[in-house]
Amino acid sequence: MSIHSGSHYAVDLQSVSASYGSTPVLDNLTLQVHKGERIVISGPNGSGKSTLLKLISGTMKPTDGTVDVLGLRLDNQLDRQRIRQQIGFLTQIQQDPEIAVSVCESVLLGLWGTRFSWGKRPAKADRDKAIDRLALVGLEELAHRDIRTLSGGQRQRVALARALIRDPALVLMDEPTTYLDSTAKEDLVNRIAELHRQLGFTSIIVSHEPLSALLSDRRIHLESGAVQEYREVQP
């Protein structure tokens, strides 16, 4: 385990390459994200955007280079587990879910691997925290509803509450606004921006859609596995 506790970077990728089998996806990518910074990564399908998130979340290993996240190098299982405990993850909306899960339970599941896991039940304090996080996204009144009965925008707000229940230092978002209508999209963007102001987490958002400047301090455009454009966003 190598710890860089004094690091200013939430994420530090050095000369990283990644591939699926024999197909290269990222090639010699170097990227540093400051603590508290908001990055939006864009690029066409297959450009390596989602792969980048997999590398940072520790669900994929690079073929070359180093990945440091929150001061830990992701080269062994134990460190990957530690990092996961500090990462929140928001995926694109799950369309038409078939599983019956209450809104509160759905948020609570975001604590898996921290407060509870195999055979260990969540405590009342965990449920209270789930309700608290739902309040952050304005949905505490729907805590006992089945997620299947919510609109797409509401489901994505629940997912945001789930991403934040771990009190993450880093939040990774993979196409968070895809499939949402324009009103729900605007609402979600405003909420993420406001919660960033309140909680101060670092965020990395992958999106093929042009996202509001509210969500980014810096924009990166990936193409063919490499950074093509690197732009500071003016306030």
Add this chain to the structure above:
Amino acid sequence: MMETLVEAFSIPVIRHAFIGMTIAGATLSLLGVIVVSLHLTAIRFTLMHVGLLGAAAGLALGFSSTTGAFTLVLVASVVMGTMVNQKTVAASSISGLFMTGSLAGAFLLLAGTGVPAMQVFDIFAGNILMMTQTDVVFTASVGMVVVLVFVFAYREIQLVLLNRELAQVLGVPVDAIMTGMFVLLGLGIATALRLVGALLVDAIILLPAMAALRFARNFGMALVLSSLFGLTTTIGGFLVALFFDLPVGASAAMVATLLLGISMIIARISAH
């Protein structure tokens, strides 16, 4: 009516069949929640066809048709689960591959080995009244495994069914759970095959869960309702068969169909 029941249950075969059906209804129906949530209806249909090939192979090799079906369904569920996890081939393609291959294999075996086709097709109807005490113990064991898996991995299964990508980031062993669910499903289908036959497996596994998911507001409720509807299906079907001298499998399937139909009507009415 009571006399008929007492008289019927004094016969060991009837008793075994009733206990077997009750256990299967209460436990195997839980698997339907997985089938519906993961859109695996095509794959469970494929496993039934694999059962036909297994029955033919079993008879050709000198075993019973149910032993052959059970073994091959279990093996196929492991292989299919692994293939689905690798994500190199779509689940629907895997399903098509196994279904067509199994049917072709079954008919070729029938033609090549001279196994009587009618014996093989018995697998479609099942034979609940041939259940021995050992079969009951076996069904109870499979049922217990299913329940224990849901109890032990309740939240992990929920996470995988809710969002596999998220589950993976949180550190849940998604591939192992997916393979485990396939194996469990194979085990459940293989067990149900012996009870009600391939054509009516849905009555125990799928239909109760479909009805339950119309009313459930959370995962726990979905499982409890699925189990209750499964019990209603098997006990109801058994009693109907007993009193009206009808086939057990078909009676259970009819009860399950009515249950689902009624649940759809109630859900529609309460939505307005």
